[in-house]
Amino acid sequence: MSKNFRHLVSTAVPIAIENIDTDQIIPARFLKATTRDGFGENLFRDWRYDANNQPKADFVLNDPTYKGEILVGGKNFGCGSSREHAAWAIGDAGFKVVVSSFFADIFKNNALNNFILPVQVTDEFLEKIFSAIKSDPATQLEVDMEKQSIRILSTGDEAKFDINPYKKECLINGYDDIDYLLNLRKEIETYEAGREFNF
């Protein structure tokens, strides 16, 4: 997984389903690993493979027509369990950006902590992306971190997205939260000394 993100032009893989929960992204029975690697193999496991572990031909990740480093999902993407393994699986499968019209909070944090950019657009813009890919799977999307914009290259449609300025810096420069917090040691100890209760 790359440790920063600035700019990307890529085709995209569309999953036009709402409320994609992290149990779909990576089912619990695959959470037994003790490293961060290899989860991509089981990304969307039960949507991708049948009970006999044969690929389901109608699922988009098994369809060679669709590829790219951008995953586009329906509203409320990443809801449910806090498992960061969902973000690891998405990153391990080669995705650098996830686009949706709404993200669950914990998933959003987990993605950012793994240098995967969650791009939140309006329902209307998400529809435009889905229909552009539907009419031409080779449709490319451009994601620009500096400008905080996402563009459908074939139609020229463009939208801005929000990202907090701190996380933007982290993503561009490859910093993480622990580096930041470790530098606050003095402040943390001062805070502890001033607390009335030891809990």
Next chain:
Amino acid sequence: MGKTLFDKLWDSHVVLSKPGFPDAVYINTHFIHEVTSPQAFDGLRKRGIPVFRTAKTKATADHNVPTVDQHLPIKEALSRKQVEMLTTNTKEFGVELYGLGHPYQGIVHVIGPELGITLPGMTIVCGDSHTSTHGAFGAIAFGIGTSEVEQVLATQCILQYRPKRMKIEVNGQLKKGVLSKDIILYIISKISASGATGYFVEYAGEAIRALSMEARMTICNMSIEMGARGGLIAPDETTFEYIKGREFAPKGADWDKALAYWKTLHTDKDAEFDVTLTFDAADIEPQITYGTNPGMGMGITQHIPTLEETDDKEKASFKKSLEYMGLEPGSELLGKKVDYVFIGSCTNSRIEDLRLVADFVKGKKKADGVVAWIVPGSKQVEAQAKREGIDKIFEAAGFHLREPGCSACLGMNEDKIPAGMYCISTSNRNFEGRQGPNARTFLASPLSAAAAAITGKVTDVRELV
């Protein structure tokens, strides 16, 4: 202007607030378990740093453990390895572990409160989304990812933006046969699985105040199922009564001092919420879910929405969901045959849940062909049930009382619902495959689950109590 309880607690835990940056928030208690901690400990090792405050970190094994024969080695190699790794990690870093075989072992969100570790006024995190449970004590408690687990292990702080505030008021009184689980399933069905995303919820109103601590925990537990960052309830006499005398609760002069502080923990009268929602407890009947997210629920006597009643944009997801469940739009669930009954999980596995179910099934027998599992939330709950003779009641009714763990809530350990089978479950998620590949889940209260075990089908428990 006054402040909300949430803001009072947040403000008193901010170590550093800088414009444009997330707040560095101090964490009083950090619970860890075997699934979401190995990579975090590994991160500390790579950075060459210790756990910053070991005394504020508590560990248990719950997700991966079998719920039979816990005295034997775990059969499944990967599960065993993960549980063993928790033991070696906690030993190496000096963190207390209530592992398998320990009298305090259990589901992390059950043991925190029962040991008196969870207290009003605290900030609590855990690498598990149902950490919101602890909010029932008037604490800020929320689930985090593994990178954040590493942050908290390393610094006892977490970087977070302050969420918005939502108040959910439930007024009036609950009707007979309706439990706190029904309240929260009802709310989620009204506001959807994303209805509170971005918010921290405070639950208030007469119907909430009337609940026991354990019933309040059930409500706060499922806050995440409507997307909320967490949910809390201001502490009151019910809270203080519950905590007093528990293992790690303050004692003597410390208790008096803590109590005086806890009594100040409430939302000021003139405080403002970003959103306020109001419900009437009298409108709530026993609830059941029919779909594949917790927002797809209804009163047990109602019918599943028809395609015409479904929003155009949601039609595709709705159809996919009902296909998975093997159910028809517009149909009723009453009378639907069930194969499994699961009473357990961090939502409903506490002693009150077990007592309620035992009271109901006493002298009755489960229906033929139904597998009924009762999985206590902790070793202490299990021991208490045995002291009270509840285990005998379950046995006589044909229910299987197992050993503590997350069990069939998440299809990770040995306890899974077979493909295609219907399980009425007191857990918190009905996602596709949640209880095992292709398993079909109906979420409901412990009473509704017990009623289904007896009749073998989805039943309106009000007809039996």
